[in-house]
Amino acid sequence: MEKIKTAFIGVGYRGKQLLQLLQTFPVFEVVAVADPGIEGVDISGVTCYNDGDDDYLNMLDRHKPELVFVTSPWQFHVRHAVQCVKRQCHVALEIKGGLYLGEYQPLVELAEQGKCRVYPLENTLFRRDTLAICNMVNAGLFGEIIYMRGGYRHDLRALLLDDAGNIGHRGKTESVWRSKFYQCENGDLYPTHGLAPLCMIAGINRTDYFQSLISFASKPAGLLQRIKDLHGDTSVRITMGDIISTQIKTEKGILISLIHDTTLPRPRSLDFEIQGTKAIWQGDNCRIYVENVSPDETWESDCTYIEHYESLYWQQWGKDALLHDAHHQGMDYIMLKVLAEDLLGNLVYPATLNDLAFWTSVSPWSKKSIAENQTIFF
Numbered sequence: 001m002e003k004i005k006t007a008f009i010g011v012g013y014r015g016k017q018l019l020q021l022l023q024t025f026p027v028f029e030v031v032a033v034a035d036p037g038i039e040g041v042d043i044s045g046v047t048c049y050n051d052g053d054d055d056y057l058n059m060l061d062r063h064k065p066e067l068v069f070v071t072s073p074w075q076f077h078v079r080h081a082v083q084c085v086k087r088q089c090h091v092a093l094e095i096k097g098g099l100y101l102g103e104y105q106p107l108v109e110l111a112e113q114g115k116c117r118v119y120p121l122e123n124t125l126f127r128r129d130t131l132a133i134c135n136m137v138n139a140g141l142f143g144e145i146i147y148m149r150g151g152y153r154h155d156l157r158a159l160l161l162d163d164a165g166n167i168g169h170r171g172k173t174e175s176v177w178r179s180k181f182y183q184c185e186n187g188d189l190y191p192t193h194g195l196a197p198l199c200m201i202a203g204i205n206r207t208d209y210f211q212s213l214i215s216f217a218s219k220p221a222g223l224l225q226r227i228k229d230l231h232g233d234t235s236v237r238i239t240m241g242d243i244i245s246t247q248i249k250t251e252k253g254i255l256i257s258l259i260h261d262t263t264l265p266r267p268r269s270l271d272f273e274i275q276g277t278k279a280i281w282q283g284d285n286c287r288i289y290v291e292n293v294s295p296d297e298t299w300e301s302d303c304t305y306i307e308h309y310e311s312l313y314w315q316q317w318g319k320d321a322l323l324h325d326a327h328h329q330g331m332d333y334i335m336l337k338v339l340a341e342d343l344l345g346n347l348v349y350p351a352t353l354n355d356l357a358f359w360t361s362v363s364p365w366s367k368k369s370i371a372e373n374q375t376i377f378f
Contacts, residue, residue: 002344003027003028004066004067004343005031005064006029006030006065006069007032007059007067007068008030008033008069009033009084010034010072010073010076010094011033012035018069018334019069020334021032021049025336031046033047033049034049034059037172040353047063047340056306064087066089068092069094074097077094077096077097081118082107085114090118091117091119092339093113094121095120095189098361098364105357108353108354117349120356121335123328123331123332124190126331129283129305132227133274134311136279136305137274141278141279141290141305142276145254146255147273147275148201149257150193150257151188151193151194151261153261155264155265156262157226157265159175160182161226161227161230165226167183169237182238182240183236185365186240189244190363191246193357194259196355199359200351201258208250208254209250209378210249210250211249213365213369213376214246215367216244216245217240217245219242219261222242223242224238242261244366245258246258246260280303284322286301288305302348303313313338314330317337318330321333321337
């Protein structure tokens with residue numbers, strides 16, 4: 001079997017998840033990992049590079065991997081990926097960067113010159129239900145798409161704060177760097193989980209593009225309340241609104257609603273809804289209504305529809321995906337399988353670096369819209 005010589009830059013929480021899952025794929029040969037704070041990584045035959053922030057360069061030069069997973073903190077993604085591409089390495093790039101407009105441009109240009117592939121690791125593109133809904137839309141079941149909704153709705157207070165209520169102090173975790181964004185920014189920090197599948201379903205950044213965007217931010221109270229409850233401190237500065245609501249209109253007239261909601265109590269949700277001229281689907285409730293098919297004005301379970309329009313990915317690899325990737329309901333497994341098949345020349349990965357730059361542009365645009373209280377026109 002042909003092996004893909006693989007390395008990792010960054011093996012924190014997300015990196016360890018992917019590293020562990022890769023062990024179920026014989027095609028990936030992990031030869032080295034690099035992280036200045038590395039600990040808890042024990043893989044036979046794998047060299048660890050942890051001598052400072054730039055030791056990953058030694059790893060790249062010595063091992064010459066074919067593929068590098070960049071799973072470092074957001075602010076280092078482009079820097080690390082650029083160094084990989086300069087060395088003719090393909091890159092599996094974790095979500096998310098896009099911290100400012102044009103951030104990805106140097107990487108886009110280098111990748112095109114060097115003919116290196118950069119794979120955005122947006123796992124929600126590989127969810128069983130969103131892939132099936134995409135097939136339904138392509139088959140015409142929904143008619144013309146009019147409205148879509150999605151979001152990142154995940155209570156992160158236990159990550160951002162330690163048990164004593166101190167922000168950014170939860171050991172050697174992403175809390176240390178991720179919490180800083182909540183103390184200096186105000187916008188949709190993490191749009192891709194909700195937006196990427198919507199773009200795939202409606203062909204946005206292929207046959208349709210953004211026309212305008214406006215964002216609103218609620219007051220920041222969730223983190224402050226938790227801090228106050230735990231140790232009574234009321235002097236901590238939080239700038240990030242608990243709810244960031246972004247409305248986007250496309251050139252073809254589709255309305256998209258995105259929500260960023262990470263500092264209030266709630267069950268985890270991607271809040272998907274797809275509404276067209278013939279049907280509507282709500283992901284959280286696993287329900288669908290198809291005009292002239294469903295009982296009049298009555299929701300149905302989406303199970304039989306998902307099965308009927310099952311994606312080829314899930315038909316081929318769904319059982320193994322659920323067996324090996326219970327944490328993310330199989331979508332990480334499917335994502336890695338498609339990535340490997342693309343590198344081996346058997347499939348085409350469904351997203352590009354340009355897509356990632358497009359999705360993540362919502363972050364800086366939303367910050368600008370909120371700060372200036374204006375609609376952004378593209």
